[in-house]
Amino acid sequence: MPIPAGSDKPTEQPPNGGTRELEPMEVDLGRIVLIGTVLFAIAAVILLPMQSTLTNAGHGRWPWIAVSGAGLGLLGLLYVKRRDRAIAQDAASRADAPSAD
Secondary structure, eight states: OOOOTTOOOOOSOOTTTSOOOOOOOOOOHHHHHHHHHHHHHHHHHHHGGGHHHHHHTTOTTHHHHHHHHHHHHHHHHHHHHHHHHHHHHHHHHHHHSOOOO
């Protein structure tokens, strides 16, 4: 929205013509994957005893979807741990390397 002439309100536009460099958000991926894995595991524990009832109602796949989600979540946790370790090693090697300036 253009600001009317004579207004003393500052604009939100950066001085480089309207583009702004965005930094990626830092999030704790391990915690996010862990929460999802735990929720799928809880769903599996709740749904597996009711499998015959769910099968009779036409929802026999639900327990196995929950088991699959928990299993894939465990694989995701391993991946995130390896990724975080690799990022930390890369940051440490960049900090130790002399600058080329």
